[in-house]
Structure formats: structure tokens, C-alpha cells
Amino acid sequence: MITVNQLTKSFDGFQALSRLDMNVKKGSIYGLVGTNGAGKTTVIKHITGIYQGDQGQVQMDGELVYDNKKIKERMGYVPDDLYFFGGYGLGEMGKFYEGIYPNWSQPRFLSMIQRFGLDSRQKISSFSKGMQKQAMFILTLSTMPDYLILDEPIDGLDPIIRKLVWKYIIDDVAEREMTVLVSSHNLREMENICDSIGIISNGKMMIERDLDELRSDIHKVQVAFPAEKDIASFLASLQVLHREKRGSVELLIIRNRKEEVENVLRKAQPLVFDMLPLTLEEIFIYELGGADDEIQGIIF
Amino acid sequence: MFQLDMKSRRSIYEQVVENLKEMIRSRVLVPDEKLPSVRELSRILTVNPNTVQKAYRELERMGYVYSSAGLGTFVKKVAPGQRDEILFAQGKSRLREAMQEIRYAGLSHREMMELVKELGEEFERRDQ
Numbered sequence: 423m424i425t426v427n428q429l430t431k432s433f434d435g436f437q438a439l440s441r442l443d444m445n446v447k448k449g450s451i452y453g454l455v456g457t458n459g460a461g462k463t464t465v466i467k468h469i470t471g472i473y474q475g476d477q478g479q480v481q482m483d484g485e486l487v488y489d490n491k492k493i494k495e496r497m498g499y500v501p502d503d504l505y506f507f508g509g510y511g512l513g514e515m516g517k518f519y520e521g522i523y524p525n526w527s528q529p530r531f532l533s534m535i536q537r538f539g540l541d542s543r544q545k546i547s548s549f550s551k552g553m554q555k556q557a558m559f560i561l562t563l564s565t566m567p568d569y570l571i572l573d574e575p576i577d578g579l580d581p582i583i584r585k586l587v588w589k590y591i592i593d594d595v596a597e598r599e600m601t602v603l604v605s606s607h608n609l610r611e612m613e614n615i616c617d618s619i620g621i622i623s624n625g626k627m628m629i630e631r632d633l634d635e636l637r638s639d640i641h642k643v644q645v646a647f648p649a650e651k652d653i654a655s656f657l658a659s660l661q662v663l664h665r666e667k668r669g670s671v672e673l674l675i676i677r678n679r680k681e682e683v684e685n686v687l688r689k690a691q692p693l694v695f696d697m698l699p700l701t702l703e704e705i706f707i708y709e710l711g712g713a714d715d716e717i718q719g720i721i722f
Numbered sequence: 723m724f725q726l727d728m729k730s731r732r733s734i735y736e737q738v739v740e741n742l743k744e745m746i747r748s749r750v751l752v753p754d755e756k757l758p759s760v761r762e763l764s765r766i767l768t769v770n771p772n773t774v775q776k777a778y779r780e781l782e783r784m785g786y787v788y789s790s791a792g793l794g795t796f797v798k799k800v801a802p803g804q805r806d807e808i809l810f811a812q813g814k815s816r817l818r819e820a821m822q823e824i825r826y827a828g829l830s831h832r833e834m835m836e837l838v839k840e841l842g843e844e845f846e847r848r849d850q
Binding site: 597684 | 731735764771773
């Protein structure tokens with residue numbers, strides 16, 4: 423369990439995080455999303471114990487993370503910007519990791535190298551960017567972490583490798599109840615893999631929820647009524663977030679459960695009635711780009 | 723076991739539930755047959771185990787499966803007359819659309835009634 427409590431951080435007067443709360447349950451795959459500059463990487467660097475907050479706390483299993491070697495031994499971190507020792511091959515890098523992480527698994531290390539088809543003697547610095555990322559995944563997953571923290575992990579990986587990486591991660595979540603925190607802009611992929619979502623904006627947590635609950639709560643509805651019908655009275659009982667007329671068809675974004683929307687609108691005897699759940703991408707854009715009507719017009 | 727559509731608007735959770743329901747309804751999975759464990763299914767499909775867990779819980783709530791502590795999850799024999807209200811509502815809404823189309827195709831009211839009766843009898847025969 424990862425608990426972030428009222429975390430606040432400024433850099434040279436710039437408020438990067440302000441009273442941010444976050445809860446990641448054990449064995450969960452938690453997706454952290456937010457616009458560029460929202461503070462995702464800053465949060466992650468607090469959770470991994472690299473930064474110390476000005477105020478507030480980060481705890482894992484009830485212990486403070488900062489400067490806590492015992493917690494860090496159980497944590498795997500794949501950062502956005504990778505670092506390897508100059509001149510080291512993957513094999514030598516593995517030896518270094520083995521000396522630091524007590525749960526290091528050499529059999530897994532060797533089998534993963536083979537599975538990914540990397541040469542353990544070749545200098546990592548001569549690897550392509552994508553291969554370096556693979557090397558980092560192999561090293562990190564071989565430490566058998568209880569917590570896996572991934573900052574934009576899938577950038578630069580081809581679809582086959584991506585699938586393979588997720589397979590390893592899912593296995594560890596299923597077998598050992600590993601907890602995963604992943605930040606990404608690839609909302610489509612996040613939607614398929616995460617069970618919880620945190621949306622942050624301007625250094626604050628905007629929405630933190632179970633993904634399926636979040637999605638079952640908001641719908642996109644296309645509906646057309648006979649011209650004489652006064653639909654405003656029907657819509658009054660629903661939470662309509664957005665309403666737009668395209669010809670005779672109304673496009674509505676409604677924050678209610680599916681059954682409620684259906685019950686209310688069916689009573690109005692629509693000629694056309696089509697309801698879709700919003701994708702995570704649409705929820706994201708709606709929640710974070712919401713104020714700007716022009717953006718909305720393009721998206722919905 | 724079954725395929726998931728990663729591009730679908732429908733959530734993985736919903737797809738897992740629907741696919742398993744379909745397999746139980748069509749008797750690909752027979753009563754008292756053991757479902758794969760949460761771990762197994764999550765590995766087979768590369769799906770978050772929490773999602774599979776949640777899907778199993780929902781299937782249990784809806785009366786499609788039962789779980790036995792330590793043994794796993796099994797297909798439940800549906801008692802005659804038992805009604806799944808959610809499924810009923812979904813089916814009804816699809817039936818409404820289909821009937822609208824059939825009617826537009828030019829069938830009379832009587833012909834439509836006969837069609838419904840015919841289909842009902844077909845399912846009855848299959849269940850015996």
C-alpha cells in the first residue's frame with residue numbers, strides 16, 4: 423500500500439505539488455495520468471524517495487519512504503531518463519544490482535535476457551533507446567520488487583516487446599501481489615491494464631477512483647426526439663455536462679449510471695437513442711480541457 | 723479461451739463478464755465445471771488479475787457461478803424460472819431494435835408474433 427498524504431513541494435517558488443493525496447492499494451495496477459507539467463514525475467520522485475516533500479508524507483506499508491533503505495530494496499523503479507554505468511554490459515550491470523537488492527533472482531535475469539534476445543556482454547551504451555529500456559525492465563523485474571514504479575515506461579518499445587513486458591508484470595501481480603504504479607499518456611493502454619486511476623492537474627489530485635466505476639458513471643448519448651417534445655423537462659433529472667445539437671440529433675454527455683439515463687430518456691420516446699461509455703481519453707479531456715468550449719467542440 | 727477486443731469502448735471487465743456468460747449460456751462451460759483460477763485467466767488473457775477477480779465476483783452475484791473456498795470457481799446450474807434482470811433489460815432493448823427493423827422490412831403484426839413463437843420453441847427444444 424502506498425499512501426501519499428498532503429504532499430506539497432515547491433522548486434524556486436514554483437508550486438509543483440500542493441496538498442496532494444494518493445492511495446495505491448496492495449496488488450493494484452494504478453495509472454497516474456495528467457497533462458504535461460501536471461506533476462506526475464515529481465510525485466513519482468517523491469514516492470521513490472528521491473525528493474523530500476516540503477510538507478506531507480509518502481508511506482509504503484506504513485513506513486516513510488525517504489532515506490529508507492529497507493523499503494527501497496523492495497522497490498523497482500523504471501524512470502523516464504535511464505542511467506547505466508559507462509562501459510558496462512547487461513551481465514555486469516546485473517552483478518551490481520545483485521549486490522544491492524536482496525531479492526535478486528539470477529534465474530529470472532538470465533531467462534529474461536534470453537526471452538528479450540539481448541546480448542548480456544554488449545555494452546549497454548551501444549544499445550538502441552528501446553533496447554536500453556528493455557535492459558532496464560529486465561534489471562528491475564529481476565529484483566523481484568514488491569512495488570514497481572514506472573514513469574512513461576512504454577515509450578519507445580515496439581508492440582511485441584510491450585506485450586512481453588506487460589506479461590511479466592501481470593504475472594508478478596497475479597503471483598506475488600506486486601503493486602504497480604504507472605504514469606503514461608497512452609490512455610488506451612492504461613485503460614486496458616489499470617484497475618485504478620489518478621488524474622492530477624496543477625499539482626493536485628483531481629480524481630482518484632476505480633477505473634470501471636469511473637467509466638460506468640459518465641456516458642455519451644446521441645438522441646433525437648419528435649420535434650414537438652419538450653425534452654428539457656426530461657433532462658432536468660439528469661446531470662448533463664455537455665449538450666450540443668447537430669441537426670436534429672442531440673449529443674449529450676451525462677454523468678449518471680447507464681440504467682438511470684436509459685430509464686429517463688426512454689420515457690421521452692426518442693426516435694434515435696444511442697449510448698456509449700466514455701473512453702478514458704474522453705474523460706481525461708473532458709475533465710481537464712473542460713472549460714474550453716472550442717476544444718470540446720472538436721473532441722465530442 | 724476467448725478473445726478480448728482491446729480497441730473496444732467496452733471495458734475489459736465488461737468483456738470478461740460477457741464472454742464468460744456467453745460461454746455458460748451456450749454450454750461451452752457446463753454446470754459444475756471449474757473455471758480457470760483468477761491467476762490462470764489473467765495470465766492467459768494478459769489482463770489485470772484484479773479485473774478478473776472482479777468479473778468472477780460479478781458472475782457470482784448474478785448467479786452464473788459459485789465459488790468454493792480453496793477449490794475455485796464453478797459454473798452454477800441455473801434453476802428454471804430464475805431471471806437475470808440486467809440481461810433481460812439488455813436483451814429487450816436489442817429485441818426492440820431488431821423488431822423495428824423487421825417491421826420496416828414489411829412483416830405484419832401476425833407474422834412477427836409467429837416468428838417470436840417459432841424462436842421460443844426452438845430454444846425450448848434445445849434445452850431439452
